[in-house]
Amino acid sequence: MNITMTNRQGKTLSVTVSGQENAPVIIFSNSLGTDKNMWQPQVVALEQQFKVVTYDTRGHGQSDVIEHTTLQNLAEDVIDILNGLNIEKAHFCGISMGGITALWLGIYHADRFLSITVANSAAKIWTTDGWNTRADAVIQNGLADLVTTTHSRWFSERFDYQHNALAQRTIQSLAVTPAAGYAESCRALAQADLTAEIKNIHIPTLIIAGAFDPVTTVADGIFMQQQIQGSELVEIEASHLSNIEQPELFNQTFIKFVESVQ
Incomplete structure (x- = not known):
């Protein structure tokens, strides 16, 4: 079921709900430059046992571009989705940008979550200057240059992304992401630093790190x-999109963790 929901800022978010109506809820949050369809292998694996919610992060997919976005805004969109769907508590799994969103939720809204899974992410991703420079470049020149090189960040050399339909579709989702939406997320990530606060997370937490991830490293996961x-x-x-490159292993790891929490 595809739904258009309104967040607390009066903007629309594109949400998809599938699976079992009265089962435990899992909500997935996409990475920068992708959309909710990146979670297809997880939705297929989980919807017979769980209620599964995916959504396009603001400025991505079919969700509105919203100016002056912060990490707090990204996280509060999740709370608005839960409230709109009358979901009291859920398991939350985010990758990359969605992963640092998971950390914020674990710190400030732990009462709404049974667990968080932080995949291919970090308490501080990249550098403030790096993100702001990229945002400026995307606004000026568009996303074409990023699209041509993104496979080297998202997937390892061991993965035949060229012959994987979901990998190709995910790369295409970057090509059609609004430049303004991508740039707003870059600026949010530029200011996002939870290194001093994550020690306050006390709900069950799974961290998934990619051995070949050049963006958010194993060292970030260890920290x-x-x-x-x-x-x-x-x-x-x-590499960086481990749920696509290694879907079976990702699913096994995630399902084992979620079932241990229930």
């Missing part, structure tokens, strides 16, 4: 695991 009491770190032989 988070050391800071978040009781958290679990699993390393997967993949």
Whole structure:
């Protein structure tokens, strides 16, 4: 079921709900420059057992571009979705940008989540100057240059992304992401730094790191695991979009964790 929802700023978010109506809820959050369809392997694996919610992060897919976006805004969109769907608590899984969104939710809205999964992410992703420079470049020149090189960041050399339909569709989703939406997320990430705060997370937390990820490294995962009491770190032989490159292993890891929390 595809739904258009309104957030607290009066803007629309594109949401998809599938699976079992009265089952535990899992909500997935996409990475920068992608859309909710990147979670297709997880939705297929989980919808027979869970209620599964995916959504296009603001400025991506079919969701509105919203000016002056912050990490807090990205996270509060999730709370607005839960409220709009009358969901009291959910398991939350985010990758990259969605992963740091998971951390913010774990710090400030832990009461709404059974668990968080932080995949291919970090408490501080890249650098402030790097993100702001990229945002400026995208506004000026569009996303074409990023599209031609993104496969080297998203997928490892071991993965035949050229013959994987979902990988190709995900790269295409970057090509059609609004430049303004991408840039707004870049600026949000530029200011997002939770390194001093993640020690305050006390709900069940799974951290998934990609062994070949050049963007958010295994070292980033180790740091988070050391800071978040009781958290679990699993390393997967993949690059930045580990849920697409290694879907079976990602699913096994995630399902085992979620079932341990219930």
